[in-house]
Amino acid sequence: MFSGRVEEAGPSTGSGLPLDAPVLTATGWKAMKDVAVGDLLVDPRGGQSQVLRLHPGGVQDIHRVTLQDGSQAYASSSHQWEFQARDSNNRKKLEVGSTTDLKAFSERKHWQVLLPKPEPYQFEDTGALPLDPYFVGILLAEGSLSDQVLTFSSEDPEIIQRISSTLPDGMRLSKSSSERVKYRIIRDPASRGSLSYSAHRNPVLLELERLGLRGTRSHDKFVPDVYLRAEAGARLEVLRGFMDGDGSCKADGNARLTSSSLRLIEGIRELIWSLGGRAKITVKRNHTYRNPTHGVRAARDVYWIPGICGMTLNPFWLNRKASNFKHSPKSDSYSRKVKRIEHVGRAPVQGVEMASSSQLIITGDAVVTRHTRMATVPQPRTSHPVAEQTALF
Structure with a gap:
């Protein structure tokens, strides 16, 4: 049973994180299954953002995303990511795409795929510390x-x-x-x-x-x-x-x-x-x-x-x-390089919809990924010239 009130925004596309995946809230890490509507999550662009809706995604194929520094995150095939892709000539473009898209880019010869690096976290104020x-x-x-x-x-x-x-x-x-x-x-x-x-x-x-x-x-x-x-x-x-x-x-x-x-x-x-x-x-x-x-x-x-x-x-x-x-x-500027993406099984997933304009959340090992906006059909992958959004990385 999910914690909190579930509001549906449309048919599920199966986009989301496994229920046991950690998500960074304003008070620390919490399993995705324990996230509730109204919770404040840490926004990777700075500040905090409120959970507007939860989107149960059913049982989906799960992929492990491993970064060059050994960090790992888990997500469904259709879960959305924001990433920078670089070719062998160091030409760069920002992409928004699924885990499947992320894997395809990472397997291209002589290409690098980089995830955004979060800004310093802003947690809920806990008052004075006991020792300096x-x-x-x-x-x-x-x-x-x-x-x-x-x-x-x-x-x-x-x-x-x-x-x-x-x-x-x-x-x-x-x-x-x-x-x-x-x-x-x-x-x-x-x-x-x-x-x-x-x-x-x-x-x-x-x-x-x-x-x-x-x-x-x-x-x-x-x-x-x-x-x-x-x-x-x-x-x-x-x-x-x-x-x-x-x-x-x-x-x-x-x-x-x-x-x-x-x-x-x-x-x-x-x-x-x-x-x-x-x-x-x-x-x-x-x-x-x-x-x-x-x-x-x-x-x-x-x-x-x-x-x-x-x-x-x-x-x-x-x-x-x-x-x-x-x-x-x-x-x-290299941010967090994707090393490999592997299918690891199937599991129930859930997505969250946030109030923030950044549309980003933080999951395990400080990996930045996107929140979920459900639609009747999956949205196509979009790409933007990196010069237009250099502040993202």
């Missing part, structure tokens, strides 16, 4: 969250100064006497602290407990949902905190990062997507390290993002890294 977003990013990168005393490591004076200025009232940093780059986050004996917290507990630890981060180790850290759904400026600061701590940016200007936590690096990738960037996760398995006592030991899998592409915003705040970062206009 840059501080949270540093703790995810360099914090020891499972020890009795909360600590983080850094050898950059700029980071130390910034973290010190963002701590809750009554808290301060104390440099470890045993480790040169480790700092403890403790109560300031000279201050009574905030009256909203117990006099015997570290308020930062209390907030970390509420977020579910207290006690996590490097291999099971994650980005809390409240920060994934924060406003764009706060999401950028979480990313910058993590990148200043664990990321790197060499002379080539390419930003890279690694983590032993799959959940954490997936959260960082979602932050990158939500800010208009692109990122691919790779994994290094079956490697070892040498323990001074026990010799060679098997190491955990390491997940890494070898490059952040398409971001106009600098993912670093720390000057020694931020000054190296280079945004590539060429990389950005």
Whole structure:
């Protein structure tokens, strides 16, 4: 049973997404089957758009659309897409066509098919965040969250100064006497602290407990949902905190990062997507390290993002890294390249009709696709000179 009121706009053409396909709403991801009339979805062109109608499409052939960065989305054969097609001479045109059309273009020799890249997401306002977003990013990168005393490591004076200025009232940093780059986050004996917290507990630890981060180790850290759904400026600061701590940016200007936590690096990738960037996760398995006592030991899998592409915003705040970062206009203009499209079976689908003029929605892995407008007959594929709509990409 579908959630919400279904309004029919005409006979179904079978255009839509599978019922379990994720759709990005103003409060986060929701399965297509749970989308209701009146819901607000994130508009890839900026802002939000309301669902006007739902269009059950029956059981249809389903295709998996895989992009060059490994992202995937699922849609029916007649589901509509907006895409840019480029021939071997780099001549470009914008197309609106079905999944079948998308597949035909992608299989042409020497042609590239590119999907639009979303603008930074705009979610529903969730109010004040429990901890400074840059501080949270540093703790995810360099914090020891499972020890009795909360600590983080850094050898950059700029980071130390910034973290010190963002701590809750009554808290301060104390440099470890045993480790040169480790700092403890403790109560300031000279201050009574905030009256909203117990006099015997570290308020930062209390907030970390509420977020579910207290006690996590490097291999099971994650980005809390409240920060994934924060406003764009706060999401950028979480990313910058993590990148200043664990990321790197060499002379080539390419930003890279690694983590032993799959959940954490997936959260960082979602932050990158939500800010208009692109990122691919790779994994290094079956490697070892040498323990001074026990010799060679098997190491955990390491997940890494070898490059952040398409971001106009600098993912670093720390000057020694931020000054190296280079945004590539060429990389950005390529948007999201379709690698292959495969038939994977049959399943019930549903389309949504939106109030937005962009006619676009976001499905799994931040893939931009079109909403559904039903008609008595399928609409023909249309194409437009790219020069007329360069703002789309």
